[in-house]
Amino acid sequence: MxxxxxxxxxxxxxxxxxxxxxxxxxxxxxxxxxxxxxxxLRMEAAYLQAQIHPHFLFNTLNSIMSLSDFDTVKMKDLSDAFTTYLRISFDFLNAGKLVSLSQELELVENYVYIQQQRFEERLQVEWEVDANLQLLIPPLTIQPLVENAVRHGILSRAKGGTLRIHIETHAEAVHFIIADTGIGMDEAQVSKLLQPKSLKDQGIGLLNTDRRLTQLYGQGLKIQSIPGVGTTVSFIIPD
Known part of the structure; x- marks a missing residue:
């Protein structure tokens, strides 16, 4: 029994x-x-957000300042996006175990907007998200995956690439897919991404997100990658 x-x-x-x-x-x-x-789980989410890369902050501020010389309208738009990004990031430090999907996506949208303003044609984005989808998810679940795809995948190629964010409900669960057409990885690199010993080289984003998803829902991230083609990271949250 x-x-x-x-x-x-x-x-x-x-x-x-x-x-x-x-x-x-x-x-x-x-x-x-x-x-x-x-x-x-809450502490891990806060720790994850505390790892905002200084170079992202400094580069964004430098971009804002450089725009002041020739495009004040664009400078204001970039400043607004950066302010919103920081506000949501800091809000997540005090968030509970779960936040709304709309909050997470607003953070992602502002991050992507900032990077597109900086890298222009090198970063293309495709959104495939049900506008009516309402869901609570762990804070900082999608954003670290997007940032990893942009920094290590797409921007590692001279010509850049495309980021695809796909979220849909299927079979009583919500499926999340973050895909990029970046440099990709071989099987050996993929196998190391979710191993604690790889923290020094890979950062804590993927590992932390995988651990929190596993603790909450019993399954974490699935990663598929092909060198020269790109990487797809996916996960499922019960509806």
Whole structure:
């Protein structure tokens, strides 16, 4: 009976006759454990956001300042996008376990806009997102994947490439796909991306996102890549 219960999703069990004190302490222990997991997920999201790359901040500020000499309208648009990006980023530091999909996508939109203003034709973006889709997701789930695709995939090619963001509901789950036509990777490189020992070389974005998704939904990121063709990162969240 206990095996069947655990397979069905139970975290613990008690046998009859039930001791009231034992039941009380078991319930208290499970509640504390759940709270500890939620706190850890929130801390990991905050830690992830604390890793905003200084070069992205400095390069964006330099772009804004350089525009002041010849295109003040574009400078204002870029400044507004940068301000919104920072505001949402800092809001996520105080966010709970989940945030709305619209908040996450607003962060992504501003990040992409900033990079497009800086790199122009080298970065093309295709959005395939259901405008009516309402969903709560872990904060900073999509943005790190997009940033990784842009920085390490597309902008690593002299001619740049295309970023594709696809989100759709299918079979009682929401499917997320972040694909790029960047430099791609071989199987050996892909296999190292989600290994803790690769943190020094790859940063914490992919690993952190994969860990949080796995803890919450039982499955994390799937990565497919072909050298010279591009990379696709996908994940699923139950609807």
């Amino acid at each position: 206990s095996i069947a219960g655990f397979l069905a999703g139970a975290n613990d069990y008690v046998t009859k006759p039930v001791d009231a004190m034992e039941l009380k302490y078991r319930a208290s222990s499970l509640t504390s454990m759940k709270q500890a997991v939620n706190d850890r």
